[in-house]
Amino acid sequence: MNRMIRSGTLIALLPIAACLLISCSRGGKTPVLKASDLPVTAGPYRLERIYENTWAITETSPLETVTCYLLAGEKRALLFDTGLGTGDIRAAAAQLTALPVIVLNSHSHYDHIGGNYLFAEILGPDLPETVRSARGLGHEAFVSFYRDAYMMDPDSTASSFVIRPYRITRRIHDGDRIDLGGRSLEIIFTPGHSADDLCLLDRENGVVFSGDIFYEGALFAHLAESDPEAYRKTALILERLAGEFRYVCPAHSRPMAPASRLAEVRRLFNRIDAGTAAVRDIGNRLLYSSDSLKIVLNKSR
Ligand SMILES: [Zn+2]
Numbered sequence: 110m111n112r113m114i115r116s117g118t119l120i121a122l123l124p125i126a127a128c129l130l131i132s133c134s135r136g137g138k139t140p141v142l143k144a145s146d147l148p149v150t151a152g153p154y155r156l157e158r159i160y161e162n163t164w165a166i167t168e169t170s171p172l173e174t175v176t177c178y179l180l181a182g183e184k185r186a187l188l189f190d191t192g193l194g195t196g197d198i199r200a201a202a203a204q205l206t207a208l209p210v211i212v213l214n215s216h217s218h219y220d221h222i223g224g225n226y227l228f229a230e231i232l233g234p235d236l237p238e239t240v241r242s243a244r245g246l247g248h249e250a251f252v253s254f255y256r257d258a259y260m261m262d263p264d265s266t267a268s269s270f271v272i273r274p275y276r277i278t279r280r281i282h283d284g285d286r287i288d289l290g291g292r293s294l295e296i297i298f299t300p301g302h303s304a305d306d307l308c309l310l311d312r313e314n315g316v317v318f319s320g321d322i323f324y325e326g327a328l329f330a331h332l333a334e335s336d337p338e339a340y341r342k343t344a345l346i347l348e349r350l351a352g353e354f355r356y357v358c359p360a361h362s363r364p365m366a367p368a369s370r371l372a373e374v375r376r377l378f379n380r381i382d383a384g385t386a387a388v389r390d391i392g393n394r395l396l397y398s399s400d401s402l403k404i405v406l407n408k409s410r
Pocket of ligand 1 (some may be wrong): 361
């Protein structure tokens, strides 16, 4: 009986699924989902509305779980990060807005730029790391980055993982504003985790999109391109933002947290420098922790 009900539901849903497939395969317009349809799962993506005209697109894979954010104005939408590229994030975004979508990356690590190649308009800073990353990442280079970052091999399902090249079409600078039509966003450079980290500020709604410079978990300041001194300076910026904004939307962990948590980064660095942070030896790295935040540094920091 239960099985019959389930198959009945399945038959009822088939025309909708077929319609979605046809519209995609013929290159027609994807129907935009209503707020009441969300959250929904589409391939590796979970689509959820976080506030007005703003959505989280969370991609799950054996390599990483990463959240990208789509912010729509009246004329265009901005996709902040494109994830790993294990699915079609352009098609996922088209389920949320019919507006043209431009891309901005929080930084150019593999788990944030993987879907860039799907987009025609990509904003990026004029920094060597950003320019280099746009050339793509071969599998060998990806594996060596992954080993260095996580101190382990990537999952065997990623045996052919690469980042496809893409083209940055517009240079952005620290303090720039992006006009989406009736909605203005601000860019602030926040290096430390990598050389080209930036945060996106939605002042009108009191929200900071922090990329990997802040999330709830172990922050990485031990990578080859990490700069702990730059991270310390960025921690001062984050402390200021903690007082000015209401929420922070990070690229990993939960999609929304109180912005006051941004101040924990500076507190943790202060404790590290004062020798009062809890510390654990993890091979050639040190894992520091205080409050509910952690940070990984090289021993020769
Ligand atoms: Zn990341």
